[in-house]
Each structure stands twice: as C-alpha cells, then as structure tokens.
Amino acid sequence: MLAEDVNYDESKVPEYxxxxxxxxxxxxxxxxxxxxxxxxxxxxxxxxKKYVYGRGPGRPETMSFDVFDNExxxxxxxxxxKQVTIRFSEEAAGPSLDLLIYVPNNAPSPxxxxxxxxxxxxxxxxxxxxxxxxxxxMRENKEHGIVDHRSTEASRxxxxxxxxxxxxxxxxxxxATYYYGDIDPxxxxxxxxxxxxxxxxPGQTRPKDDQWGSIAACAWGLSRxxxxxETDKRIDSTRVAVMGHSRLGKTALWAGATDERFAITISxxxxxxxxxxSRRRFGEKVKRINTAFPHWFCTNFKxxxxxxxxxxxxxxxxxxxxxxxPVYIASAAEDRWADxxxxxxxxxxxxxxxxxxxxxxxxxxxxxPMNQPVMGTIxxxxxxxxxxxxxxxxxxxxxxVDKHFGK
Numbered sequence: 001m002l003a004e005d006v007n008y009d010e011s012k013v014p015e016y017x018x019x020x021x022x023x024x025x026x027x028x029x030x031x032x033x034x035x036x037x038x039x040x041x042x043x044x045x046x047x048x049k050k051y052v053y054g055r056g057p058g059r060p061e062t063m064s065f066d067v068f069d070n071e072x073x074x075x076x077x078x079x080x081x082k083q084v085t086i087r088f089s090e091e092a093a094g095p096s097l098d099l100l101i102y103v104p105n106n107a108p109s110p111x112x113x114x115x116x117x118x119x120x121x122x123x124x125x126x127x128x129x130x131x132x133x134x135x136x137x138m139r140e141n142k143e144h145g146i147v148d149h150r151s152t153e154a155s156r157x158x159x160x161x162x163x164x165x166x167x168x169x170x171x172x173x174x175x176a177t178y179y180y181g182d183i184d185p186x187x188x189x190x191x192x193x194x195x196x197x198x199x200x201x202p203g204q205t206r207p208k209d210d211q212w213g214s215i216a217a218c219a220w221g222l223s224r225x226x227x228x229x230e231t232d233k234r235i236d237s238t239r240v241a242v243m244g245h246s247r248l249g250k251t252a253l254w255a256g257a258t259d260e261r262f263a264i265t266i267s268x269x270x271x272x273x274x275x276x277x278s279r280r281r282f283g284e285k286v287k288r289i290n291t292a293f294p295h296w297f298c299t300n301f302k303x304x305x306x307x308x309x310x311x312x313x314x315x316x317x318x319x320x321x322x323x324x325x326p327v328y329i330a331s332a333a334e335d336r337w338a339d340x341x342x343x344x345x346x347x348x349x350x351x352x353x354x355x356x357x358x359x360x361x362x363x364x365x366x367x368x369p370m371n372q373p374v375m376g377t378i379x380x381x382x383x384x385x386x387x388x389x390x391x392x393x394x395x396x397x398x399x400x401v402d403k404h405f406g407k
Contacts, residue, residue: 007282008336016279016309021320021353033357045257045321047313052273053254054212054298056220057199060088065228071130072105079104079169080234083122083132086224088198095195097182098122098132099225103234104169112239112405113174114397115225115262117218117248120144120151120158121179126165127157137185137193162245164394171398172407174235176225180248183221184214188295195220209299215247215273216298219255226261239263241401245389246338247296250274257321264404266328266397269387271338273297275329275346277315278308283339315342316349319378323350324357326404328379328397333370335387341367347380354378375400 007013021044022030030040049055066085074081082101088094100122103111118125121134124144133153138146145154168175180186184194191197191206195217200206207213212220222242230237241264244252249270256265267275272284273296287305290297304311319327329347331340344367354361354377363376371392373381379400383392401407 053216056212110236124159222255276339276342319350320353
C-alpha cells in the first residue's frame, strides 16, 4: 500500500463543501416533508444508485422458501431455532441463501428481530451442532477453520465473541442471520459466482457500469430475508432492526436506505463507502477501496478515485435517506482506517433532514466523549478499542432499539 493511499493526519484533510441534502437538483430548497418525500429523496437515491452502489433488481418472481429446520427446544429450551433456504430461482442448484433464526421461547409473539449479516457462516455465531454448515466460498482462514475456501467442523462457534445471542434473546428479540457469501463470494470473480448472473440480459456477462456491486447485492439479500420474515407468524416484521459490521455495515446502511421496511438501521465501524464522509479523505479513501475491492461498488464509482469532491453525493446523504426511521452509527477510537470523525460528521449533517421530518435528529452538534452514546433518532457512539463488534456495542444497540420499539 502506497503512503498516499491512506491519511491519518487531520491537518491533511482537504477543504471540502458537502452537497446539501435539502437543496434539490434544480437548486430549489426543500422546506417541507412533502417535498422531501415526493422529490428530493428520490433524487438522492437515484444518484447513489447511479454513481456508488449500483442498481439492483426487485424480488424474483420465482423465489421460494424451504423451512428445513424448526426445533422448538434449541439452546437448552431457551429458543426455537428455524433454518430456511431462500431460493431465488426454480433451479435447486441456483443461487440461494440460508437464513438462521432464533426466537426466544419466553417472549410473546410476534417478536421484534435483529437481522444481522455474518462473515463466517451461520454455524460460526454460536456453538450449536444442529446449524447447517455453510458450503459457500469463504476467505481462507485457518483460525476460523476455513480450509481450501470452505468451512469445516472446526469453524463452529468461532465468531461467538462478536455475537450477543443470549443477550438478544433475553431482551425479548429474535435473531436472524445469513452468511453474506451466499449472495456473492467476496472476491473479484467478474461477478460470475454470485447472484448477479441470474439477472443478466441475454449475452450479458457482467453488471453494467451503473448496476449493483457486491455491497448492493448483499443488501438485496437482506431484503429477500425480510420477504421471508414477513411470512413468519412469530416475527413482527414491522419491527426489524438491520445491523452490520465493517463492509457489512456499509451493506446495512444501503439496505436501510433502499428498503423502508427496515424499522431501524445500525452501522458498526462501516468507514469508507459506509458512514464516513468520502470528501474527508481520511483513513481509507475511495481510490483505495475501489482498488482493493473492485467488486464492492458499481463501476461508475471508480471515476471518483482521487476526485471525491466531484461526487454528487456524500455519505451524510446516505444516512439522510433512512430518515425519519432511527439509525445508529458506531465508531471505535483505534479504528482510524474507518475515520470515526467522518462517521460522526455524517450523522451530524444528516440531522437537518431528520429535523425537517419532525424527529429530534442527533441531539448534539459535538462528537460525544468516549463510551458515552448519544441516542436521538440518530444514535452515535465512539468506544475505546479497535475495529470489532464488542459487548459494549451490543448493549448500546439493544438499549437504542428498546427505546425506539418502546420496550
């Protein structure tokens, strides 16, 4: 990595002017909720689709759900475990995802739910031998029991420290998760082995310049998981909080922006292309992320390598697209790569849209002290520590969701 690819010096942050989410493309100010909903929100969403994440398809007509596990005495009787294969075509060998759901047995139905993407397969989040072992491609990692890019029995429970399964269930929430690699393997394969080819036009071999990359594809997968949750009588699909960490935090934000069925959106350490302002050029920059992960965003996004000021949007506008629904953005002090200050500033500059729509917004104009969450309709914290999901993060998210779901 070249020195110019990363900046950790605030004095080197360039001067920049953020696009105003409350100024329409034709230059007219947005002064009321009706204009936001009827005009400006659609303009911003279109700009993100065209220049950053890419356009994805809707729900496949041939989608189906196969419930292959419904154990009512899971986790020593504490929960009902359900496993569902969501198929996107009529072909059994076609693209699909496996959704794992735990529902607390002592909570009255229907139950609100955390829908969370995972990095290492459903079987990795807790030591439960009945969870189906993922057969999808994974990054090589012997520590996680990944051999020849496939999970092994040694993978079970390896991600447990990042998952507050017991705490979530004890609070009366269900937990639903799927492995993001079910949708699109996380490497630059020319978009051949994920879900994209299912939607290619005749003769098409890769997405067009303004069509979905891997981040948008995984967000599309979250919407397909939501399609299933709407059919489950034990789940309250009007109270779904979608959450992701790192690249999956970017995914959660895009899912929250594009699918208004998600009642709450939570981004953990999402950084560049997530909550952090691109124009700050701090930590990971647009050029670096597009070079290291050329498959994450649409091809058009690469035109803004080292040209962030020419972007017609910035990430505060992504947060604003979620308004007036609650959104939580979290940073870690030692995670300078993700630019904690830039993440906070996105929350701050999305605040005017939330206030226009009648919510309290962020509730502060100053970055809060370490480990002291701010919980308006926009929530934010910066905690001590590194790029990770910790017990502190989960406790805070549970409190935030409790507040907004009225629990």
